Amino acid sequence: MPEFPEVYTITSDLSKILKNAIIKSVTPIDEYKLYPSNDFAIKALEGAKILGVTQVAKNIVIQTDKGFLTIHLAMTGQILVKKSAKPMKWERVTFEIETPDKRFFLGFRDMRMFGKVKFLNKEEFDELKTKYGPNPLIDELPLEKFIQILKSKRTNIKNLLMEQGRISGLGNIYATEALFLSGIQPENPSKKISKEQAELLLESIKKVLKEGINQRGSTLDDEMFVDVFGKKGKYQDYLKIYNKKSCPNCNTKVETVKVSGRNSYFCPHCQPRTPNKDK
Structure with missing residues (x-):
């Protein structure tokens, strides 16, 4: 999508x-x-x-x-x-x-x-x-407001990031990439994200969105995304964890978990689980 x-x-x-x-x-x-x-x-x-x-x-x-x-x-x-x-x-x-x-x-x-x-x-x-929440890249979204959003619902962090009514614009690819850059496991409870983690996550979201724009989007193997002239995006060539076999940082085997019905990729070493997962 x-x-x-x-x-x-x-x-x-x-x-x-x-x-x-x-x-x-x-x-x-x-x-x-x-x-x-x-x-x-x-x-x-x-x-x-x-x-x-x-x-x-x-x-x-x-x-x-x-x-x-x-x-x-x-x-x-x-x-x-x-x-x-x-x-x-x-x-x-x-x-x-x-x-x-x-x-x-x-x-x-x-x-x-x-x-x-x-x-x-x-x-x-x-x-x-x-109907839509703020976009981290183009709307004013101070850290304090971002933390409020993260703690506004009992769910995992990946699911919350993709809820358009809370934060708009993120989907499976960019949420996965931002969580990897932040060292946060996709199933970790959003309410348990620390202030330090939230700050890094917000910056990571902005970073991957900017990079995605600079590369004119991501065109995956299905080739469903092209621009209005039929040209593919290039950000898929710069993805670090999405659909990868091993972690680019530590070479650990990448694992997947279903979040909102979609595969979410993560490194179990660089993105540890939060103990006592909040259901």
Whole structure:
């Protein structure tokens, strides 16, 4: 699933190519459902002037003079620039775009169809923003507030980091990497994280997110993430623990544990368990 750096990469690309653009047409493919309805979204978006592109957590937000077009990529979503309106494999929505000097198309592809394409008014967009916690990289998140978040629920630290309502933007890859850099075992209780550990963890989260952005995201073996031009990210070449066989620091065999249904990788030597695990 695309995480903050991947969504940031796409958002940054779109903000450049959609400058002063107009949405000429919106075409759902094979009766793909837009929110709140196909008729409403199409009528609202066709002819809309694009004012800017931002993101809220893992949502890509295209602001227009009519309202907000939001796209959540979920597991397998992609947004790709096309020269032709001809649908690609797994394409669900085609957007015809016109700028002062060119005309092109954006295709939203989604193999598993877990992604969402929505048209929101201002009130709905404001409500969307309240559903997410702060992003450690772009929002103000002092250490004291971060510690409060860590102690706000009886759960393991990996699960809490991926709860978008508490901390936004992190998913399996970047949470795994940040925990490794911090020396924290994924199943350790979030409430038992010390102040020193929390400080290191917060800095580690910022570090991996920045590195992910600098490398334009992570493209794993499934190749589900590519940028709007179809190019792969490069951060997968810099991952230290995710999907690795041995620890880069001590050469100990990497172990895995299921957290929220996903494999979490850790070094049992560098990331020791906290005694008396809090259930």
